[in-house]
Amino acid sequence: MFQSKNSSGMLTSIISKDVEINGDINISGDILIYGKISGNIQSTGIINTAQGSSVDGDIKAKKIFISGSINGNLDIMNKAIIESTGQLSGNIKAAIITIEEGAHFDGMCNMLKSSNESTVKKITAL
Numbered sequence: 001m002f003q004s005k006n007s008s009g010m011l012t013s014i015i016s017k018d019v020e021i022n023g024d025i026n027i028s029g030d031i032l033i034y035g036k037i038s039g040n041i042q043s044t045g046i047i048n049t050a051q052g053s054s055v056d057g058d059i060k061a062k063k064i065f066i067s068g069s070i071n072g073n074l075d076i077m078n079k080a081i082i083e084s085t086g087q088l089s090g091n092i093k094a095a096i097i098t099i100e101e102g103a104h105f106d107g108m109c110n111m112l113k114s115s116n117e118s119t120v121k122k123i124t125a126l
């Protein structure tokens with residue numbers, strides 16, 4: 001695993017393409033994933049999954065950008081973005097949800113209006 005500083009000065013952990021992790025990850029800060037993870041991820045920062053990466057597990061984070069493949073549920077405090085190359089099989093709970101054209105999504109959306117309210121929607125995009 002490598003680390004670099006992002007624009008906010010926080011350390012970002014990088015899981016390279018040739019790394020495979022079997023187990024849960026708890027991280028304070030951001031993480032950039034190029035490899036494969038079989039396990040749950042909990043982060044206080046931003047998670048980026050690169051094209052070609054895969055995660056098989058649930059994710060809890062501040063924000064997520066999905067360009068790879070995720071099989072699991074998302075619990076995101078702020079914004080979840082499934083980019084055009086992204087694939088998600090699982091449910092999303094987030095304040096803001098963006099699904100770009102070309103993305104693959106199969107699950108339920110639970111969009112948070114405030115800390116106590118939510119709206120549930122079933123969306124299938126293939």
